[in-house]
Amino acid sequence: MSDDALFAAVMDPANRADPYPLYARLRERPVSRQRDGSYVVSTHAAIRSLLFDPRLSSEDLPPPRRPRTGNPLKDLILNPIKNRISATHRPFIFRDPPDHDRLRSLVMREFSIARVQALRPRIAQEVDALIDACRGRGEVCLVSDLSYPLPVTVICELLGVPRADEPRFQAWATQLATAVEPDARHDDATRRQIVGAFDEIAAYMGDLIREKRRRPTDDMLSGLAAPGPGGRKQMSDFDLLSTAVLLLVAGHETTVNLITNAMLTLLRHPEELERLRADPERAPRLIEEVLRYEPPVHFRTRKALGTITVAGETIPKGAPVILLFAAANRDPSRFQAPDRFDPDRGDIEHFGFGGGLHYCVGAPLARIEAEIALVALSRRLVAPRLAVDPPPYRPGASLRGPEELRIGIDGTA
Ligand code: HEM
16 A cells, blocks of 8 residues: 555544554654645654644634525525634634634633532442443443443533433434544535534524523533623633533543543453452553553644644645544654553553643543543453454544444443
8 A cells, every 4th residue: 555545544444443553654754645635644753743833723624514405595694694603613622822722711710620520429420320220231332331321421410401401412412523523524414414413502502501691500601601800701602602512522422432442452451450440549540541552532633824844744835734643652762562551651641632732621521531430340340351352433533432342241240
């Protein structure tokens, strides 16, 4: 395979279960031009330098385009207005400074460690309830039985979404997650579905935001909706809406993948599962190593705002750039024996949560959720073993994770 076709092979679902040999090939050239004109960056040093480079923009989404409906009022007036609103109020993961920094700092103020820590009992209760529901079974599917439902419940709790409305969020989270996959952006049917789900959740969230402004409660959405200094809104309603949707989308499938990838890796390394069962204090270091070794987010895309020279290669202005975090996480010039799962490695500066300006705001929450889930699973699943290895994967190459993870058990404790 030629070097300029390697990323197309990464996108090919046939390589989803083990993309790492392709990443090793890509790392031979830290910045590799692909046939479609994009540049894939795959070494630790090159990604590190670009994450702090202001010439690399996150504003790389194509313009929103709602499909024609045949209704002239919608096609000529309403949808063009909605498209314009969506274009100017993108979630801050797709924005550059200064807008990015302003919105992010408002979110960070609400996403306090105290608020995240306060979710611990609720997460533990939910994990226990999900495992209790598997009682009497000889096999569980980790994804549908635990990893998938848990993060939505937690985000709803964080935002202040009433429990009764949670099932609708499960469905929206699934559809909106595809929005961050670059291949989905160019597929008309998928784009239509994403826009449809976005319009539905936007209508729901609009009502909820109005309610939080009228009757604030102790949750993140109420905090963001509260008036700022001088009684002015801290965020416009549209920015608040796109921020709430971002938190749901960015915090869902990623956390699903972390819990699932962690359990898959532990079942492939049963001695580590046993050590965790005996000593739950090992959970944080296990999770950090999973974030390096089998990260939930394999890459993110950017656009070059100017000509950039990195690792001896020149990226021209306007070119799409792919930061291949998962390849950098196994870069032998940064990590010793990078293909070995070793929770005891001391040096673990991974890109599991990205880096630089856009470093994940939900990292502390994701770590706590995964920690509680893994400790409970290690203690409560009796004699767990993989029923199928490798498991089937969902199509996404960026948010990469198993579609299901069937685990044989001798009951639950
Ligand atoms: C294991 C779980 C998670 C992983 C692996 C993960 C990974 C990432 C990565 C790699 C980025 C960087 C994106 C970029 O550079 O373009 C990011 C950003 C972000 N994440 Fe997470 N994430 C996780 C969980 C969460 C959770 C639970 C939330 C919120 C509830 C969240 C909210 C965000 C937001 C809002 C951003 C954008 C930050 C910005 O643009 O400044 N994430 N995440």
